[in-house]
Amino acid sequence: MDKMKNNLTTTNQNAKLALIKSKSLLNITNGLLANRSSKELIESFENFRFSLNLGYSNSVSCITITHDGKYIVRASLHGTIKLCEISSGMELRTFKGHGSQIFSIATTPNGKYLASGGWGSTIKLWDISSGKELRTFDGHSDSVNSLAIAPNGKYIASGNGVPLTNGIIKLWDINSGEELLTFNAHKSGVSSIAITTDGNYILSSDDYFNREEDDVDYHDYADQYHDVADGIIRMWDINNGKLARSFFGHSRSVSSMAITPDGKYIVSGSWDKTIKLWNINSGEDVRTFEGHSRSVSSIAITPDGKYIISGSADKTIKLWNINSGKDVRTFEGHKSGVSSIAITPDGKYIVSGSYDGTIKLWEINSGKLLCSYAAYEDGEWLSWTPDGYYNCSNGAYQYFSFVDDSKDTLEAVPQNHPIYKAKKKEILLSDYIGGANPYAKNSPHTDMPEIDIDDDEIPF
Structure with missing residues (x-):
């Protein structure tokens, strides 16, 4: 042996x-x-x-996929960030520095840098290829619950996430670390944040809840807390922090938002178990997607803009036709709530993270589970x-x-x-x-198979 x-x-x-x-x-x-x-x-x-x-420390709080589609970045409730190779599951690198729970991560458009925020009230910028911490953004007084990077890669928007305190949004210069803008956005902590594709507006929602049961486990929190957030999405001018528009329709906290590739629509997932499609210019509630039995925790949109992927506390992932609202496919396999999802850049695969401590790789076309991954704090x-x-x-x-x-x-x-x-x-x-390791010499490359999703395409 x-x-x-x-x-x-x-x-x-x-x-x-x-x-x-x-x-x-x-x-x-x-x-x-x-x-x-x-x-x-x-x-x-x-x-x-x-x-x-x-165990608890294995719980996956958030994930993202590198720009080349070959690596998963996972953050844990234990305070570490890990880079692993999709094709092997091998852990290549650990990013250490937070020391407490991490709630949000995002990569820059050029794929070189990673931003992370969490319980310690700071944001950190990392070099993905080396794992080196490049900069700390210090200015929030409470935990950083959500962050987003502007499409031009020059700015980070962040929101604090503590109930009973004002939801503060900050805008940072990614190169200098300078705090460019600060404004009160919500009466409670910011649960989700995004930047429009033109880079002109910040979208945000609030998060306010109280415990109903003393014995609720954190990893299964979503539907067992009493949520009293207003469910409103607000759009802010990135230059001055002034409110430009509000989106009314959700009855509970909005946990995740994504913007369609053409920049015309917002997709939001909520603790009210629904997903909504919004016209970004008019604020119109275009369509509601219903099918999850518990709160929606994470949202992503395929690169072609035709499909929505949603993860839920009901342990499932769903694929939706964005034009018809049809529930196309359900992905089942996680044994606890899905905390985060991401789509490979070619739109063929889903990566999901869960409070069950695993990450799973799925084929979008068939719904087939291809591989599961687990990482431990000691590097195993x-x-x-x-x-x-x-x-x-x-x-x-x-x-x-x-x-x-x-x-x-x-x-x-x-x-x-x-x-x-x-x-x-x-x-x-x-x-x-497929995929070559950019950190290895003479690494072979194999292309992914072509996958087609057959479904009716109904225009808006």
């Missing part, structure tokens, strides 16, 4: 979901994900189960596919084991069991997803 563990050691040059020489994977058999406890996920494979230990990581193939760091074995489900009691499978024998797999996940 020691030899097998050594073979699991991969490099940036050949990092794949691999076990032997980065070209073989451990194949158990098909299985489904099941939840055993709040800190443990189990993947079932007929007589054997893949038992994975996950693990990735696995639904059909039993996995890859992990050498130290990750402390966090998972194989359990013989045929026994009356849970019993770890001994390391010399045939289950550990690897089988070669002709098509690797990295071949399917």
Whole structure:
């Protein structure tokens, strides 16, 4: 087994979901994900189960995808940010500096820099390629709940997120760190923020809630808190902070917003379980999308502007036709609320983060789950596919084991069991997803397969 563990050691040059020489994977058999406890996920494979230990610190608070579509950036409630390779799950880099919960991250349009904000009331700017902290933006008196980067990459807009205090929005010069503008936007903390595609306006919404139950877990908070926010989206002139327009329609807090690529419409997700499409010029509520059974936590729009992706506290992700309002597809697999979603730049794949501690990669066209990822605060990581193939760091074995489900009691499978024998797999996940590692020499590149979404296109 020691030899097998050594073979699991991969490099940036050949990092794949691999076990032997980065070209073989451990194949158990098909299985489904099941939840055993709040800190443990189990993947079932007929007589054997893949038992994975996950705790509160693994909870994924927010994610984004790098500009080239090859890497996931994930932030945790523990205060760390990690960069991992989509094709292998390998953790490449950890960004340390916040020391407390991180609530929002965003990348610059050129893909070189990452901004993050959280409980510590500061915003940090990072160099993605090196992991180096470049600058700290210090000025908020409360936690930074949401931030956005202007399309020209020159400015960061941020909003604080503490109930019972004024929702303050600040605008920063990304190069100098200078605070350019500060204004009171809401009577309570800012829950979501965005910048219009022309860079002229800031969009924001507020967040105000009280606990209804003392024993509510944070990761399942969305529908178990009493929310008394006004549900109004406000649009502000980025030059002077003056209110330009308000959007009325949601009955509870707006948790996430996105703007269509043409800049004409806003899409918002709310704790009222709905998604709304707004005309950005008139403020008109164009369409409401209903289907989630619990609050909507995250919103994204495909690059072609035809589809909305939504993540929810009901543990599902949905694909919507933006023109017809049709619920096209539901993605199921997370065992706790979905905290954040992102779409690859080519519009073919969804990456979702959850309070269950995992990140999942989905094919948009089929709804198929391709891979799951877990990362730990000590730098260990693990990735696995639904059909039993996995890859992990050498130290990750402390966090998972194989359990013989045929026994009356849970019993770890001994390391010399045939289950550990690897089988070669002709098509690797990295071949399917593709992408070269810019931090490695002679890294191969494989294009993603073409995917078409067949659905009626109805004009506005």
